[in-house]
Amino acid sequence: xxxxxxxxxxxxxxxxxxxxxxxxxxxxxxxxxxxxxxxxxxxxxxxxxxxxxxxxxxxxxxxxxxxxxxxxxxxxxxxxxxxxxxxxxxxxxxxxxxxxxxxxxxxxxxxxxxxxxxxxxxxxxxxxxxxxxxxxxxxxxxxxxxxxxxxxxxxxxxxxxxxxxxxxxxxxxxxxxxxxxxxxxxxxxxxxxxxxxxxxxxxxxxxxxxxxxxxxxxxxxxxxxxxxxxxxxxxxxxxxxxxxxxxxxxxxxxxxxxxxxxxxxxxxxxxxxxxxxxxxxxxxxxxxxxxxxx
Ligand SMILES: [Fe+2]
Ligand SMILES: [Fe+2]
Numbered sequence: 663x664x665x666x667x668x669x670x671x672x673x674x675x676x677x678x679x680x681x682x683x684x685x686x687x688x689x690x691x692x693x694x695x696x697x698x699x700x701x702x703x704x705x706x707x708x709x710x711x712x713x714x715x716x717x718x719x720x721x722x723x724x725x726x727x728x729x730x731x732x733x734x735x736x737x738x739x740x741x742x743x744x745x746x747x748x749x750x751x752x753x754x755x756x757x758x759x760x761x762x763x764x765x766x767x768x769x770x771x772x773x774x775x776x777x778x779x780x781x782x783x784x785x786x787x788x789x790x791x792x793x794x795x796x797x798x799x800x801x802x803x804x805x806x807x808x809x810x811x812x813x814x815x816x817x818x819x820x821x822x823x824x825x826x827x828x829x830x831x832x833x834x835x836x837x838x839x840x841x842x843x844x845x846x847x848x849x850x851x852x853x854x855x856x857x858x859x860x861x862x863x864x865x866x867x868x869x870x871x872x873x874x875x876x877x878x879x880x881x882x883x884x885x886x887x888x889x890x891x892x893x894x895x896x897x898x899x900x901x902x903x904x905x906x907x908x909x910x911x912x913x914x915x916x917x918x919x920x921x922x923x924x925x926x927x928x929x930x931x932x933x934x935x936x937x938x939x940x941x942x943x944x945x946x947x948x949x950x951x952x953x954x955x956x
Contacts (some may be wrong), residue, residue, distance in 0.1 A: 670851075671823075671824060671850070672851075673851075673852050673856065673857065673860055674860075676819065676823060676824070676857060676860075677860055677861065677864055679823045680819060680823065680861060683822065683823060684765075684822075685765060685818075685819060685822060685823075687764065688761045688762065688764055688765065689865055691712065691716060691719065691757065691761045692758065692761050692762070692865070693865055693866060693867070694712050695712060695754055695757050695758055695761075696808060696867055696868060696871065698712065698754065699754055699804040699805065699808065700805070700868045706745055706750060709745065709750055709753060709754070710741050710742060710745065712757070713741045713757065714741060719757065719760060719761070720741055722756075722760045723741060723744055723753070723756055723757070723760070724738060724739070724740075724741075724744065726756055726760075727743075727744040727747065727748055751802055751804065754804060755792075755804075755807055758807070758808055758811060759785070759788075759811065762784070762811050762812065763781065765777075765815075765818050765822075766778065766780060766781035766784075766818065769821060769822075770829060772829055772832045772833065773832045773833055773835065773836035773910075773911070774832075774836070774909075774910060774911055775832045775909055775910050776909075777818065777821065779908075779909040780814060780817060780818065780821075780909040782907060782909070782945070783814065783902060783903070783907050783908060783909045784810065784811050784812070784813070784814055785810075785811065785945065785948070786902040786905075786907035786941060786945055787810035787811075787813060787814075787895070787898045787899050787902050787907075788806075788807045788808075788809075788810030788811040789807075789810070789941045789944055789945065790810065790898040790901065790902055790937060790938070790941045791803065791806035791807065791809060791810040791894055791895055791898040792804075792806050792807035792810065793937045793940060793941060794806065794894055794897070794898065794927075794929070794934075794937060795894070797933070797937065798927075798929060798933060805868065805870055805871055805874070805891070806874075806891070806894060806895070806898075808871055809870075809871050809874030809875060809878075809891070809895050810895060810898055812858070812862075812871070812875055813858070813874060813875050813878045813895055813899060814854060814858070814878075814909075815854075815857075815858045815861060815862075815875060816853070816854030816855060816856065816857030816858035816859075816861070816875075817842075817854045817909075819854075819857050819858075819861065820846070820850070820854060820857065824850065827849060827850070830849075831845055831846065831849055832910065834849075835910055835911065835912060836911060839911055839912055839913055840912065840913070841879075841912055841913065841915070842854065842910060842912055843855060843879050853879070855875070855876050855877060855878060855879050855880065856876065858875040858876055859872055859873075859875055859876025859877075861875075862875050862876065869885075869888065870888050870891055873885060873888040873891070873892055874888070874891055874892050874895045877892045878892060878895045878896055878899055879896070879899075879915075881893045881895075881896050881923065890926065890927055893923040893926055893927060894927060896920075896923055897920060897923055897924060897927070897929070897934070900914060900915070900920050901920075901934060901938060902941070905938055905942070907945070
């Protein structure tokens with residue numbers, strides 16, 4: 663972790679740091695699971711192969727599968743059984759979630775920010791976005807879950823690799839609340855969306871996901887084909903912040919923008935309120951059971 667100096671680290675310089683940091687340890691598994699999610703031809707064997715070459719991941723999956731969270735009537739002793747009993751979609755989510763959670767360990771708490779708060783936020787946005795896709799659009803929502811989980815990956819990169827300045831940024835935000843992207847741009851010359859997009863591009867994430875990460879604060883800048891998807895991530899991010907799953911004190915964008923995106927997606931206020939309640943219950947369950955701790 664760099665705590666020495668950081669202003670004026672260019673975006674490409676920051677990406678070079680990522681590649682030699684602990685952050686890159688998740689790259690292989692995360693990229694592989696994203697390919698499986700986005701490849702209609704991928705089968706069970708691809709998923710099993712991916713898990714079995716990663717013994718710590720196998721152990722975590724079996725621990726999660728056997729946790730009271732799933733309340734299964736039998737003990738799961740191998741990955742194949744886990745796949746059958748939990749289902750491949752849930753298993754994909756568990757893999758992504760476990761790998762991503764590795765980035766949010768330890769760290770400093772400052773001015774209401776901590777990696778744990780950011781992790782809680784990311785999980786909330788992932789669950790919300792996925793539920794919108796499943797309930798409202800009748801789609802699996804695997805990419806929505808992935809985008810939610812990773813949308814603020816740029817923040818964790820800044821926290822880990824530009825640590826001292828990131829802490830200063832959090833202090834500045836507390837004394838003079840402003841949008842995080844604005845504060846980041848004036849200090850670093852880029853914001854966490856830009857960092858996340860650069861990382862997603864260099865790791866060859868699918869374009870839908872790259873745009874979801876890169877433009878979640880500015881969906882109108884996303885390419886036409888992914889704009890509605892990015893707006894869904896914006897809505898999830900906005901509402902989860904508003905409902906207490908934020909990670910930094912900052913003013914939210916004007917409500918009219920949110921309402922416009924809600925109309926663009928053809929969503930109803932009551933459906934979003936219901937989804938908010940479902941996500942809150944789910945997160946409480948997750949927190950109570952200790953499920954998904956790394
Ligand atoms: Fe963000
Ligand atoms: Fe966010």
